[in-house]
Amino acid sequence: MISPRTAPRPPGPLAAVSDALASVEAAAAGLMLAGVLGISAAGAVARSAGAPLVWADEAAIAAMVWAGFLGAAALFGRAGHMAITLLPEHLPPRARAALDLVTALILLGFFAGLAGLVWRWFDLPGLIRSGSAQALAQDSFNFLYLEPTQTLGLRKIWLWLVLPLFTLGGLVHALAGVARAAAAWRVLS
Structure with missing residues (x-):
């Protein structure tokens, strides 16, 4: 059975950009999480030494927010988010491909709406x-x-600034997802 998760990636620059972008986003999210750990450790050591770093908590929270948004965008690019697959698993291949395409289009619509809000x-x-x-x-x-x-x-x-980056990455990944889902649907048509 072919689905966007298992279909071969359509050749072209969009899929390559999405894959490369997901790798960069995942690496940046990892660096941010390392920053959270480092900042939190430094804050704890400084606090126990009687000289608290008043900025440490806010910096750790900011790094965690960046890590969350960048990690979420990377997962969109890799189709790695948690999904409930009870319905798709029981559909025939063509209906599953159609559902995958509709889902990809809804995700693209979400990111297009978010882009409008962020732009405004x-x-x-x-x-x-x-x-x-x-x-x-x-x-x-x-x-x-x-x-x-x-x-x-x-x-x-x-x-x-993480919001425009998340939105732009999400748009790229959503467009690539639509292309993958459309390719899978065409194969089954």
Whole structure:
């Protein structure tokens, strides 16, 4: 039985980009998790020495959020997310391929909608038009580029940048998933 998970990857640049991107995302997520461990250990040692690192918890949380988003995007590229397969396992191959295609299209729709939300929230055209983050905040009450973190002293935009990366990666992986599912469906048609 052919499904998007077992179908040969369609040749072409999209599948290659998705595979390469998933590898980069997985490696970056691993580095972020190593950062969480290192920061947490340093914070614990410093706290036990009587000189706590007030920024350690916030940095560890930020690294964990980045690891979660990057790891989730990598799993989309590798079709590695948990799935309930009770229905697909009992369908004939052609119906299973059609269900896989519909599922891939729904995922693509989700990432397209998320891309619209992220585009609107980050409002790059508005930032360029306003000329500065301060002017954007005054014009639209969008403080995304100005709001500081509690203890790190960074602007939160540096932490939120994971959302456009996740969305872009998700779009690439979803498009590749649609191509794989469509190829599997065509084989069975």
